[in-house]
Amino acid sequence: MTEPFQMDHPATDRRLDDMAQGLVGAPLDRPDGPLKVTGTATYANEWQVEGMVHGVMVRAPGNSGRVVLSNTAEVARMPGVLSVVQDDRMLRNPAQGGANEAPVQGPHHAAYFGQLVAVVVAESFEQARHAAQSLKVTLDDAEQVAVTPEGAAVERQTDKTLDQGDLDRAMDEAAHSVDVVYTTPSHSSSPMEPHASIASWEGEDLTLRGSYQMLKFNRNELADSLGIHPDRVRILSPYVGGGFGSKLGLAPEAVAAAVAAKAVGRPVSVALHRQQVYEATMRRSETRQRLRLAADAEGRLIGFGHEARVSNLPGETFAEPVLQASHFLYAGANRKMSLDLARVHRLCAGSVRAPGEAVGVTVVENAMDELAHAAGLDPVELRLRNIPPTDPESGKEYSSRRFREALESGAEIFGWSDRPGVKERREGDWLIGYGMASAARVNVLKESEARVTLLSDGTARVETDMTDIGTGTYAILGQIAGDMLGLPRDSVEVVLGDTNLPSGSGSGGSWGASSSGSAVYLACAAIRQQIAQRLDVDEHDLLLKDAQATFNNRTETLADILQGHEIAKLGHVKPGDTSDAVRQATFGAYFAEVGVNAVTGETRVRRMHGTFAAGRILNAKTARSQCLGGMTFGIGMALMEEVAFDPRDGHVVNHNLAEYHIPVNADVPQLTVELLEERDDWASPVQAKGIGELGICGAGAAITNAIFNATGVRVRDYPATLDKLIAELP
Amino acid sequence: MLDALRHHLGLTGSKKGCDHGQCGACTVMVNGRRINACLTLACMHDGDEVTTIEGLGQPDALNPLQEAFVREDGFQCGYCTPGQICSATAMLQEISEGWPSHVTQDLEAGAELTPEEISERMSGNLCRCSAYPNIVEAIRVAAGKQA
Ligand code: FES
Numbered sequence: 011m012t013e014p015f016q017m018d019h020p021a022t023d024r025r026l027d028d029m030a031q032g033l034v035g036a037p038l039d040r041p042d043g044p045l046k047v048t049g050t051a052t053y054a055n056e057w058q059v060e061g062m063v064h065g066v067m068v069r070a071p072g073n074s075g076r077v078v079l080s081n082t083a084e085v086a087r088m089p090g091v092l093s094v095v096q097d098d099r100m101l102r103n104p105a106q107g108g109a110n111e112a113p114v115q116g117p118h119h120a121a122y123f124g125q126l127v128a129v130v131v132a133e134s135f136e137q138a139r140h141a142a143q144s145l146k147v148t149l150d151d152a153e154q155v156a157v158t159p160e161g162a163a164v165e166r167q168t169d170k171t172l173d174q175g176d177l178d179r180a181m182d183e184a185a186h187s188v189d190v191v192y193t194t195p196s197h198s199s200s201p202m203e204p205h206a207s208i209a210s211w212e213g214e215d216l217t218l219r220g221s222y223q224m225l226k227f228n229r230n231e232l233a234d235s236l237g238i239h240p241d242r243v244r245i246l247s248p249y250v251g252g253g254f255g256s257k258l259g260l261a262p263e264a265v266a267a268a269v270a271a272k273a274v275g276r277p278v279s280v281a282l283h284r285q286q287v288y289e290a291t292m293r294r295s296e297t298r299q300r301l302r303l304a305a306d307a308e309g310r311l312i313g314f315g316h317e318a319r320v321s322n323l324p325g326e327t328f329a330e331p332v333l334q335a336s337h338f339l340y341a342g343a344n345r346k347m348s349l350d351l352a353r354v355h356r357l358c359a360g361s362v363r364a365p366g367e368a369v370g371v372t373v374v375e376n377a378m379d380e381l382a383h384a385a386g387l388d389p390v391e392l393r394l395r396n397i398p399p400t401d402p403e404s405g406k407e408y409s410s411r412r413f414r415e416a417l418e419s420g421a422e423i424f425g426w427s428d429r430p431g432v433k434e435r436r437e438g439d440w441l442i443g444y445g446m447a448s449a450a451r452v453n454v455l456k457e458s459e460a461r462v463t464l465l466s467d468g469t470a471r472v473e474t475d476m477t478d479i480g481t482g483t484y485a486i487l488g489q490i491a492g493d494m495l496g497l498p499r500d501s502v503e504v505v506l507g508d509t510n511l512p513s514g515s516g517s518g519g520s521w522g523a524s525s526s527g528s529a530v531y532l533a534c535a536a537i538r539q540q541i542a543q544r545l546d547v548d549e550h551d552l553l554l555k556d557a558q559a560t561f562n563n564r565t566e567t568l569a570d571i572l573q574g575h576e577i578a579k580l581g582h583v584k585p586g587d588t589s590d591a592v593r594q595a596t597f598g599a600y601f602a603e604v605g606v607n608a609v610t611g612e613t614r615v616r617r618m619h620g621t622f623a624a625g626r627i628l629n630a631k632t633a634r635s636q637c638l639g640g641m642t643f644g645i646g647m648a649l650m651e652e653v654a655f656d657p658r659d660g661h662v663v664n665h666n667l668a669e670y671h672i673p674v675n676a677d678v679p680q681l682t683v684e685l686l687e688e689r690d691d692w693a694s695p696v697q698a699k700g701i702g703e704l705g706i707c708g709a710g711a712a713i714t715n716a717i718f719n720a721t722g723v724r725v726r727d728y729p730a731t732l733d734k735l736i737a738e739l740p
Numbered sequence: 741m742l743d744a745l746r747h748h749l750g751l752t753g754s755k756k757g758c759d760h761g762q763c764g765a766c767t768v769m770v771n772g773r774r775i776n777a778c779l780t781l782a783c784m785h786d787g788d789e790v791t792t793i794e795g796l797g798q799p800d801a802l803n804p805l806q807e808a809f810v811r812e813d814g815f816q817c818g819y820c821t822p823g824q825i826c827s828a829t830a831m832l833q834e835i836s837e838g839w840p841s842h843v844t845q846d847l848e849a850g851a852e853l854t855p856e857e858i859s860e861r862m863s864g865n866l867c868r869c870s871a872y873p874n875i876v877e878a879i880r881v882a883a884g885k886q887a
């Protein structure tokens with residue numbers, strides 16, 4: 011086994027650039043595509059497990075009190091019913107991403123409306139559903155608890171507080187300033203595949219076929235929840251029907267399936283229905299954000315204040331990190347930041363695509379637009395004037411930052427110079443406006459392992475418990491291995507989503523591609539070393555291409571060199587000193603054109619463009635798709651997405667896809683994306699940064715800023731639905 | 741019908757996203773017309789011909805639409821994809837039969853395969869990964885080939 015490689019120094023060798031196969035970066039098709047377009051990829055609830063029976067979960071009808079199941083015996087006698095299971099180990103709410111241990115457990119007390127408190131198991135799905143609907147759940151000794159952040163106790167997150175210089179004074183002395191409060195509602199990840207798990211026991215060993223993003227953590231969370239050793243747990247998630255944060259941590263259905271399977275002695279499948287996904291998985295916290303921007307006469311920031319309030323359930327430490335990018339995006343010597351966490355009895359708040367920046371950068375970008383308007387500056391120009399030379403708080407250098415180029419190139423591609431004045435352009439009933447916003451997201455490298463085996467026939471296999479949640483992992487890991495080992499893409503098999511394989515980083519926080527890609531890169535580098543040794547050449551003089559090795563003016567096939575043997579190496583990357591030595595982040599810019607209907611107030615996005623820089627792009631096709639997805643989340647955030655809570659009991663009113671509106675095809679124009687060429691030596695051994703979330707971090711503001719340009723109306727309470735516009739339309 | 745397909749016949753290509761006719765992941769064709777399998781009962785279709793994604797192509801023998809979805813990256817996680825493809829298959833038939841949509845300008849003249857027409861007609865199929873621009877492109881490419 012090779013030593014772990016710790017990222018302590020910038021990887022300036024850029025070895026991938028020396029490779030001859032030409033796969034990395036190319037817009038190659040996904041190898042998993044043929045399975046997905048034929049319906050033959052197996053998602054969690056689609057395994058045909060011998061002897062499997064079905065469990066349906068039941069919810070608490072209130073937000074506090076002791077859970078009473080009053081007709082259990084009767085339900086247990088219904089046709090096909092095997093058991094009604096309520097077990098101390100069941101989860102109150104999902105684990106946070108990366109928790110690595112059980113979340114709060116216990117189905118006997120309700121903490122929020124919709125909490126899953128029991129599972130009814132029957133021979134068929136239909137019988138289980140019928141029985142579950144027949145189970146009477148009531149709550150004894152319910153109390154009055156806070157369900158809205160306005161009425162709740164608030165905890166200041168002292169480690170998130172910053173007070174640098176004197177912001178109040180800067181605001182007083184500013185030539186131009188903005189002091190505004192914006193609110194964003196709760197959002198739901200709403201992956202198209204509802205959470206599902208099939209649990210089967212063989213003696214004391216558990217196999218869980220689930221839909222999860224970070225398997226090595228999920229295994230520990232499941233083992234800890236059940237009180238068993240992680241070695242006894244295997245999780246399989248080869249295909250995941252979308253996650254967007256909601257499948258980072260172990261969710262209630264997994265433990266329910268496991269305890270139920272043990273109880274009935276048969277494999278049990280538990281799939282949440284859509285309403286339960288909305289009520290009992292994860293939400294993004296709603297936010298209240300006050301932005302104070304102070305600028306001199308030229309529009310240079312002298313002060314930057316960002317104070318936010320978010321919420322979560324009692325007992326949860328996660329506080330939506332709204333301020334994350336505010337620390338490094340713009341200049342301003344006088345800075346004030348704070349984050350408050352309100353304790354509410356709503357479903358758990360956790361990571362939803364780009365926690366922090368998705369809503370934080372969006373509001374910053376609205377405030378910047380307000381400042382540009384106040385100062386009479388072009389919004390692009392205002393940003394360009396406020397790109398700080400070094401991190402405005404720590405003084406650290408940026409690892410790489412093509413922010414200026416993204417702003418300029420994006421503006422050029424979009425045709426920003428045509429921007430109309432406020433309320434200036436009208437086409438029939440449509441008021442037309444342009445808007446822009448910056449994109450920014452922190453970059454993170456996570457520990458990750460992968461095994462690569464060069465087989466004796468000159469093909470290779472990559473193995474890790476890393477997941478592909480639509481992100482393109484199957485594609486990019488094969489491309490990296492193919493380039494490093496000189497193999498055509500089709501000669502590399504990528505096996506993912508099984509905790510029996512080396513532990514990958516998991517898919518979250520945009521780190522999946524760079525982290526697991528680095529592990530594959532390192533394993534391949536070790537294989538190259540071994541081949542070079544065998545041939546007695548320096549590894550740098552070894553050219554691998556099309557399953558052949560060229561060295562010392564000779565060419566031999568890999569199969570000949572291997573002589574019937576195979577070479578297997580483990581790649582193991584760990585974050586190191588480069589994480590802290592520099593400021594690592596990704597950057598970009600969005601441009602949008604909207605039409606607002608002057609009669610109805612309806613907003614249509616007519617065009618939208620994004621330019622992004624995220625280090626080395628590993629596959630131009632899948633990276634672009636990630637950006638399309640992020641920008642579309644931005645359209646949703648700007649115009650329609652909102653989890654509506656009943657102010658009386660905190661229940662989710664719009665708990666389905668008809669009422670929680672996500673963008674449909676007709677809401678999304680043919681978006682365009684430009685990916686800037688970049689190498690970030692500090693970020694990872696493959697010089698890549700994260701791109702999965704960058705596309706959402708500010709996107710919504712480009713649209714709401716365009717609405718202002720079209721109508722002169724600032725909607726400071728997201729989403730910008732027509733009811734908030736219509737009264738003020740010109 | 742959706743549960744009958746998935747649980748009883750083992751045809752899990754049709755997906756369950758909502759079970760309420762809200763997402764389109766379960767789209768199949770009944771006698772060539774697209775419907776949400778979760779909104780109908782199998783017993784209501786005695787004698788009907790039901791086509792699911794399993795009837796359109798295999799991984800090593802993709803049909804032109806499936807091929808175009810792969811090439812244009814008309815999916816990410818793939819969960820909505822069988823529904824998108826079944827829906828698009830029937831949708832192209834609807835266009836070729838001259839059915840107008842909400843965005844069709846001239847109700848008599850038939851519809852062009854513009855992105856706007858395709859987007860409008862595919863809006864019953866949600867994709868949270870938001871592959872929409874690529875789905876539109878894939879359908880255009882595949883339809884262009886057939887024409
Ligand atoms: S599962 Fe049928 S429409 Fe959603």
Ligand code: FES
Binds near residue numbers: 202252817819821
């Ligand atoms: S590809 Fe994931 S929902 Fe459409």
